[in-house]
Amino acid sequence: MAALIPISSLLLLLLSSAVPAPASAFATALDPSLMGINLRKEKLSHFRFYWHDVLSGPKPTSVRVVTPPSNTSATGFGLVNIIDNPLTLLPDPSSKLVGRAQGFYTSASQEELALLMVMNFAFVTGKYNGSGITVMGRNPIFNKVREMPVISGCGLFRFARGYAQASTHTVDLKTGDAVVEYNVYVLHY
Ligand SMILES: *[C@@H]1O[C@H](CO)[C@@H](O)[C@H](O)[C@H]1NC(C)=O
Numbered sequence: 330m331a332a333l334i335p336i337s338s339l340l341l342l343l344l345s346s347a348v349p350a351p352a353s354a355f356a357t358a359l360d361p362s363l364m365g366i367n368l369r370k371e372k373l374s375h376f377r378f379y380w381h382d383v384l385s386g387p388k389p390t391s392v393r394v395v396t397p398p399s400n401t402s403a404t405g406f407g408l409v410n411i412i413d414n415p416l417t418l419l420p421d422p423s424s425k426l427v428g429r430a431q432g433f434y435t436s437a438s439q440e441e442l443a444l445l446m447v448m449n450f451a452f453v454t455g456k457y458n459g460s461g462i463t464v465m466g467r468n469p470i471f472n473k474v475r476e477m478p479v480i481s482g483c484g485l486f487r488f489a490r491g492y493a494q495a496s497t498h499t500v501d502l503k504t505g506d507a508v509v510e511y512n513v514y515v516l517h518y
């Protein structure tokens with residue numbers, strides 16, 4: 330096959346990755362600068378906000394979609410909540426909305442109360458509006474600080490990596506409603 334490709338176009342491909350990929354190319358090496366990415370200019374950003382898990386009231390943002398049998402474990406092993414939780418600047422739920430945490434959590438431990446969190450932080454504020462980061466990790470909710478990986482993001486957070494630290498601010502033991510402080514550290518371009 331190689332013999333069929335003219336030498337000149339091979340040279341061009343070698344000299345410049347700006348050459349558009351032929352329609353038949355499955356994988357192509359790209360120059361990051363063509364996508365506005367400078368690999369030497371990775372930024373570290375810190376975000377702090379409060380995550381509101383609202384189970385009670387007329388408009389819950391966290392809905393139990395799987396309830397395991399109560400006699401199989403003391404940790405609710407297998408439960409699943411789908412969330413669209415507001416993220417606000419301050420613990421007060423009526424403070425400025427900076428985004429929403431959309432995804433789910435599930436009880437994934439039979440020994441202690443440890444959740445598996447899978448959620449996108451979809452930001453709605455300032456230049457971050459429309460950009461988001463994706464968190465997936467283990468959340469043993471009775472620990473003071475729980476750390477979960479930021480596995481990537483979109484928009485301003487393309488190629489992002491980092492971690493989130495969660496610490497419970499308040500829990501209403503009657504309703505289960507919780508306010509959790511998140512500190513997120515993200516490397517991105
Ligand atoms: C749990 O309760 C269900 C329904 O009463 C019963 O069928 C099941 O055998 C129980 N399981 C255990 C582990 O006790």
Ligand SMILES: *[C@@H]1O[C@H](CO)[C@@H](O)[C@H](O)[C@H]1NC(C)=O
Pocket residue numbers: 453454455458459
């Ligand atoms: C965020 O973006 C959406 C969609 O583009 C737009 O409707 C909304 O007004 C923006 N919000 C802010 C606070 O800029």
